[in-house]
Amino acid sequence: MSNKKKTISAPYYSIGQLRLATWRDLKRESASLAQSKKGSKSEEEYVETVKSFLKDIKTIEQYFVYPGKIRLEKLCQALNKEEYVSLTHNISEINRQLVSDEYLKYPTSTHSEDGEPAGDDMRELSSGQKKNYFEVLFVEDLPAKDEVALHEKLDEIREPNEQFTYNFLVQPSFQDALIALIFNPNLQAAVIRYAPHYASTNISELLKPYIQNVLKIDLENRPEYELGPLLGEMVRQFRPELDTYYVTDTSLTDLKDSTLRQFSRIYYRKEDLQELHLGIVRGVRERFDTPFFSALKEYSQKPTGIFHAMPISRGNSVFKSRWIKDFGEFYGRNMFLAETSSTTGGLDSLLQPTGPLKKAQEMAAQTYGAQRTFFVTNGTSTANKIVLQAIIEPGDLVLIDRDCHKSHHYGMVLSGAYPVYLDSYPIEEYSMYGAVPLKEIKEKLLQLREAGRLDKVKMLLLTNCTFDGIVYNVEKVMQEVLAIKPDMIFLWDEAWFAFAGFTYIYKQRTAMFCAKKLFDKYRSEAYRKEYKNHIKQLAKGEESKMPDPDKVCIRVYATQSTHKTLSSFRQGSMIHIWDEDFRKKSENTFLEAYMTHTSTSPNYQMLASLDVGRRQAEFEGYEMVEKSIEMAMVLRAKVTNNPQLSKYFDVLTVKDFIPSEYQETGLVEYYAPDTGWNRMETAWEKDEFMLDPTKITLFIGRTGVDGDTFKNKYLMDQFNIQINKTSRNTVLFMTNIGTTRGSVAYLTNALLKISEQLDEEFRSLNSRENEIAQKRINSLINEVPPLPDFSMFHSSFRAVPNVPGGNIREAYFMAYNEENYEYFPLRDCKKAMAEGRDLVASSFVIPYPPGFPVLVPGQVVSEEIINFMLALDVKEIHGYRADLGLRIFRDSVLNRQKTATALGAMGIGIGMGNSKKKK
Template identity: 70%
Template sequence: MNKNKTKSAPYYNIGQLRVDYWNKLKIETTELTRCLKGSEEEISHILNVKELLKDLKVVECFFAFPGKERLQKLENAFASNEYASLSHLVAATTRQLLGDSYKNNPDSINSNENKLELIDENEPQQNIRKNHFEVLFVDNITQEEEGKLKHNLRTLQTPNDNFSYGVVVQRSFQDAMITLLFNHNIQAVVVRYAPPYHSKLITPLILPYIEEVTNLDYSSQPETDLGPIIGELIKQLRPELDTYYVTDSSLGHLKDNTIKGFRRIFYQSEDIQELHLTIMHGIAERYSTPFFSALVEYSQKPTGVFHAMPISRGNSVFKSRWIHDFGDFYGRNMFLAETSATTGGLDSLLQPTGPLKKAQEMARDAYGSLNTYFVTNGTSTANKIVMQALVKPQDVVLVDRDCHKSHHYGLVLAGAYPVYLDSYPIEEYSMYGAVPLQQIKSKLLQLKETGSLDKVKMLLLTNCTFDGIVYNVERVMEEVLAIKPDMVFLWDEAWFAFAGFANNYRQRTGMFSAKKLYEKYKSTTYRKQYNEHINGLKEDEQSILPNPDLVRIRVYATQSTHKTLSSFRQGSMIHIWDEDFRRKTENTFLEAYMTHTSTSPNYQMLASLDVGRRQVQLEGFELVEKSIEMAMVLRAKVNDNQQLSKYFDVLTVHDFIPDEFRQTGINEYYTKQEGWNRMNEAWEKDEFVLDPTKITLYIGKTGVDGDTFKNKYLMDKFNIQINKTSRNTVLFMTNIGTTRGSITYLINALLKIADELDDEFKALNDKEREIRAAKIHSLTKEFPPLPDFSYFHHSFQSLPGVSGGNLREAYFLAYDEENYEYIPLNDCLSLIDTGRKLVASTFVIPYPPGFPVLVPGQVVSEEIINFMTALDVSEIHGYRADLGLRVFKEKVLDRHKITTSIGGMSIDNIKTD
């Protein structure tokens, strides 16, 4: 889609620019009222105000509020030298805009069209709380016709409506697309008449922020086709929006994709009231929360509770003398909604037929899947459900070794054979990146050579990783399907639930890529491309395109909704885009869902998933963009501040992703000299990209390790909570709940920590300085090498010539304490030197970094022991420092070796590493 090179910009996005310019105008107009008439100071402020009004007039063309009408009033007041009125209106407008108060009281906008005064926000207003949005009309009409349209639509809105809306009119294709990029308040688009293509509003000010528009080129298309094309592009850019088409063409002349591409098609002769009612109904449908509404209604009914749960209705709490404070803390509604009932307007999670079924269908549409299921005990359980549903004993699963532990345990439960994939190491920061595509393909081709490709069922990858590494999902799936056209993909998107609601991010999600590839492979264009590709291959050269006659799109994504969107803790979802789901997997999936899902799910959690879906459909685009903006602001603040940069660095793209995986060559998101780099091209083309909402702060120069920095400084002193550290980094994350205030608080805390480090350093004596220097040297120069996965001992090897292993057999062999022993870590290397193969009998998971360095049945390597010895962390799951490393006894391995066979072949005959 993108053709131009990435541009730098003085602001991260247009929202940041817009806020800054309004604040500047507020300051300038305030100062203007204080100047002596005719003074040089007044002349300077007049010039500044004139320039700001000129720039803001361009920006506000794409918004209903403040909009171009408000800017015209400001210009009139300025031209008339009414500086006091101008300053008052600018201040009020800025306050409304920054506080979003105009959305609560839209009457304060519309009822004063011909006045400079605004309704006082502090005065009590009737019907003040409304949900306000904006509608984009694409229509090449005159200014007079635009005014009439807005007036007619405004008169149709009544005080009793639950929603209100403003109108933005754009007269060209490009301006419509820019509005969709800039204006997050747009909830519906009405395309009327055939718009011209080129914009008359593009200026150098907004040019850096509209790459998605300037890189499009539909200028050669007939104007009659531009309206339907806008409808198609909206589904890519803002798929949550309602789209309507107004035309004079007869039904027989409308193309099928035009009819299917819009929510509804109107004719010019139809009453505008019908259009208005349709717009309002579309918003009401997305606003609907079937399960939450049913739960609210249930909570208000008088009932007699004669089933389980004494806490239901709060009966056991509020009449208690001893736990009444618990009820006071949570409030009565929490307990009124607590029930184990599955009737009376509610529903069963295990077999939904009512509001819960409808809620999951609405989530399906919002997230772009074919099927969506709510999960009430976290993505750990969601992962096990998918694993059990899709793989059976002795199926082979390709899996990144440093994925979440739930996947490893899921493999044990399913009895599948893992072939572990190694992510590229980032040794300087004691963490791993992601699995290169070339390694995945080489494993598959190795399996193909051994005749075992038919046993491979699934590829399981984490996207994005805890540290923010994001795969090129479409490319991975396409090139893997070229080798194995029926591969099932499980994308662990635990930290990526928000990604479906931002344009750049969406293209790297499982659901979006699945649909895109499905439609691509069904097209005649692709079949022609495939045939040309195959004819051009050299002998024995592997195709990178799947065979359209064999390929099947089978994609699953598990998401921790509660991690990045609005949901109570452990609220998760499973999204499915599997064209064979009904035929091959639905029964086993439902069995697995029954296996792992409680018959007594938490209804408040289910309601939060329902409400969270409503939120992302109506304001996800805005909130996700703001969370990215907050992350970018934090990066800039640390980089630009001399005191902070003395001790801290924000790691960026070139720190996490080697050059060979960054085809576009982008190194930084921000530099003080050049400003912001737009990410569009990199997110489209590079093998890996970095999610900017994951902010890794390098702290090696402080001389304090990550765990100590987290506890001693962030938690104890400032109550700042974070999830992850490494030897020399701490990880911060922004999300849709992050505010400017929280970013300011974090910067304030880091400044105080930097000052404290200064004071500590000044107070050190010579010996203490020597110790501090050694610690800094260790954290910045001495990096423990990160070990790759070694191999499974031949007793547990699953397939001849393949590194996969029988994880389940090794895991359960360790249930008998006679089969294992403990060896102190310090003795392990000497035993390895004598030739003994130490084989892990349990998972060993240091935290941080939080991935298994050993799994049951894996041979312990010298590199793994060195890594564990160098780790300065106190928490290693599966390892007890007082006992040592738990390994299988040699005699058990010898005996197990004799009794184990694969497909009738003795394990002795299998070549091992």
Template identity: 50%
Template structure:
């Protein structure tokens, strides 16, 4: 039996304990007096003891049934206990308990015992009533608990849209553990009899209390405030849930309290029917999908099609003699729901007023935004919409240089003056981390000293990065607003949409941090803190400001935008994305320009199926996002542990830890790894709350250089071609395995099997290798693991594209369009003419974006000077693709005449400050 420290999650612990209990009971049933019988009995007793703590938080099988099974074992009824445990495990594994009553007695037949929910047809599963659980928080005796459960159960009606079971816990602490442990819970009834402390002492369970504010904060709550405070604390960790407060306190005593997620207060009464209806109504509010429902209804309507799109209603397919296979592959519904009309209640994405508008409002609620906008053209388009809406020609924008290329092109379209920020390099793995906060503050202070702070418009950062480095979003915004109180923030969360639905992850999302900041800076306590810091920093120099955690003035404007590729990490069709907004000045300053930018980049023929999938994807995460994200993190953590501890895999592979990917200076918690073979799992809440950067555990970067294959070869020739394993990203010596909400434990097990097979094959190959073959292998490994070119920083924009020498911003737009005239450009060979030109003292300036893949970020942008470091990096690259580079011609650069001419034109412009 695995120890507690081997489990990252109590859900995994629960599943494995039930499986182990079934195996042990089956063994004891076969050999009741065997040599190992005594050891098995001892093991079973321990399993029942550990499960007794866990099962108190779940409605199935329930405490009463579990206690009955435990007594069966204690009284020697091994056959009966084994039968009941087997049925429970089967129901938990197949999900059958969510659809019907599961009899646990041997005398009661179960004709559907072997029915697995996963093998049911989608039509059959769609007809099943969705199941959830309701947690009742009250310190009750066994009789009172049974009466309360039965009273609620008696309110059920045949036409109820959902079905639920109840689970009762006695204390505030148990409730917090329960809602973070039991993903089936959708509603909480908080009654006046609850107490404070839990009797549970299982570390893997009590670890959850930290995520709800920690033991210390909870212990300070006054007894009369247990109920209202529980509603507030639940809102902090699972804001999507509904709470119902039953209280005997007066209206006046309740009115001034923060009731968090409480939907309704019941005053000292047992109106079970009203409570039952409110529970169903609360779940229905999250279950509704306005646009998906409208689209389904439209597909059922008889229509005559006299508009564009022959494929509408499937007419052009059903009449065809040659493309019937397309209709058979996709099925009829996708075509029945296809139209170019906005009638029939379908609404317009460009001017929403019906179900699309309502669907976007529900998405805003789910993701914690003030406004949310759907996009059917991917996050690349979302990025360009936000940049165009907010940035005017000449505005200064601070951008992380290794961000997605859509941002660079967005700067071109908007005519921004770009300040490129350098991330810290990870040379040994050929990848970048993220931009240190000190670097951002340094550039803002330089701009302030140059008198340009009024032109600074936006800070644009990728959170989290492709490789999983996550910013301390709230801290970044706080300190930047302290220097520029109306700065706009655009957080590219293309790979981070799932984060909203994990309590640990949520605190580092743009929308959550925006709300937290807005609430924080309004308080009188904060105003005092700010005034105290201002007095201390009255004559501070820049070096002091760089070292100080700065506080923004209470009057700062919180202006935050997040773009998310919903399709990348949640359930949505490809190119389904969202823009989330929490901008205090959106209505007064941005709304019209945002509308124009949205109209500019959004198709007038958006794909309705993508919109519907965004609507349904939102429903899913509001009702089961917590469960799916929890399982996603569990799968990734299991993968990390398996690779890190397997003796054979450690020879050829290494899982990069937070210590490998984040320099010590940016890890205030001191945490270097989320798993240690000797100490078990680290509670990551502490580092996610404090550290400047943290590592998203769902992205598992594995160093494969020890195999002698570079990342690209390992991805394509080994994983994909030989084993059918698909991944997105590689670097020169790493591959990135990304888990998602669809990743299963079986998928992780298959990957481990594949890696073990690869390692075994390498062992066999090296065992039979000649001396020269071994030397060749060692040389390849050395080249991949040790002889790596240093990653270059951004050099600078050429003077022709700068306004002065005080600060580093450059005009990327004019450089981009200057290259449209071929007469302004030339080609220089990397191993020939370009070296000669640099040696002669000439400044070589790129006329194109140059993007090697991998790693996939631009190492040159239009108008950037080609440095010796960049040239050395390009020459050392051995990747298959360098976008923007022509191997047959060389690097596209500006001619000296073009640069001189452009510089002259720039000097001639009015109000030009060149040379000031």
């Protein structure tokens, strides 16, 4: 019998879906009740059904400010009084407000009886002022009358012209507070009263599937006086963006230092509510600040005289033109008013920031959980090169996944590092790769240690998550690698994962979160004690699986494409750093590399978008990321449940992407028609790899259409649906924080129409055409090209004979001299290899898709690589021309290079045309 734990299923993916569905069903049943005949059996049945739904509604709504206890009680009263028409009307209105979020427009009326705007709310609407509404978690077991008094007191101290307004969400217990944190995205602050009790009385079977992270926390036996500070820690864990406040009677001398550090501010019960109110508003105002965007707006409104570069500045060369005025009208005047090269007058220099840009980057670092953050205005391709050039020296070894983004490979060339390529596990059925297993990484490290080369290893470079959505267990990888090499530097390419830090399940697998977690862990006395016990229990000759706390050093870098998954103009990216040796070892080289690759004329609009994107991520990130996951899950269910769609399309899920050996928990799919939704919390915590559900890969083999044709002929040409990636038999859709229910419905409708077109096309085929079509389908499903592993570097380009690590830079620059290479037809390669010739690539060869190098300079061409290229049916292959063939080094050059390598090892140089001499 398998010992894998069964995951818990639920009828809806998220509490948000469950909540809206329950209100929708209540609306339907109450309408039927209102239309039923008095005294009939159907009336009795409807009454019982409505009562059941109201019971569920009360269980859910405890964690939301709107509609609130007063309205829910009035619904129950209307039902008891048999006022069914009024009941239906009120339920319909609440349902409308929730679906549209319209109640947020009237924030100070959310706890009133009728919910209609009045007084200040109406004046706000009529004057056109916009208030930013949020909610504050208030943790104390208050009697009903005291809770009403709290709201009334808050109403008294509100200022009518405040930009920020809020309401309290009162929760009586530790567990209820945690549930509210998970359920309610409107929360922006938490006020924790001294010594809340632990257990909730509200946890029902209805809620359990959605609160697994809460239920596995067991603090029931802890004394109540410890629960306040512990709850503060939990807030930081689940919703770190929230400001936290502690209200206590404990004297200052008795408060622990950890408690003082844990909260934004500590108040005493005798202090007036107004002080707490002012603190809450100030905290939100500080987070709301966008230093650079605000400075740019202010600058754009200043009258200036333009006597420097950029005629387009202020729009003078555009709006006065008779020929390009339409360009200005398209973008609007503000775009040009903000166009400047000034670094003074309230603005700042990206290369040496001292003002608003410096502050904006510091705020971004805090939001993303980094020690330092740098804005990048020419994409993550450049961010990758900056980090590599900053950290890596010529001759260093870098462990790197072979199918990572090409910018990393070019970074190897620029830095002069010796790449040690790591192979991801193949997913041949769908012509894609997964990720690099941890055992592969450790084997390479131990092989290098055996060869006496471990000291030359500088960095481990991995892509998290991959284009197709494979996510590493970052904490586990870093822990086990640091046990072998405690000073390893990690570069995590999170180009497609910038959004992950804003919801707890995802955040556990991000670079910055894990860096901070491991930093704290290895410096704790508890870990030091655990490590000593571990060492004592090791058998003779057995290796430690735990890093030595006296040697380990946390040095972690992450590059993120903010523009890919959060709000930023195109090419807006960030570099996040958690490196305890940054100032001591890397700051100077990093700043040099940053200046090397960063323009002296950065785009200010892009910088402003990074600043504003940070604000949005901090205030709305949790809600928007959760909704993007929900939209992805809805799309998965739609395709899976629809017989017409499932005739041609399959949504690939966990079991299709991740072999069972890497799935400790046994989670194989997120959704199945017969069981519903499977919870993924435990799998994201424990499994070696997980699949990001927002990456939705559709298998289209049964359509008989390859991925590239499906993308262009069907999606783009007919429906103007844009996607990023295809493989031979798949297309990849992604949801993000901008995905709406309407866009998911549009895509679903488009897929339905495409499937109906395919029905018509197949019906119209004659027998011979049908035979050809079936062969094409069989080819897409079964005749998949083999995915080759990295072969090896030729002996001429190896750092050390028979040891991983190749001199890719040497090979790259040798190809600058056209006399050093020749073109070799692909069809003749196998014969030449059979005759004993080494074919060595002189250039990168990168097919799109899949978009990673199948050959790099200095790599030996293998039979598997030739078979792969012969089977490819894509037209775009960078570094290869079908009419000429592969660019291969001449044998005479390889022989000379082998001699040069041998002599170079003895300190003797030899000329090699345009190639660089070894030092």
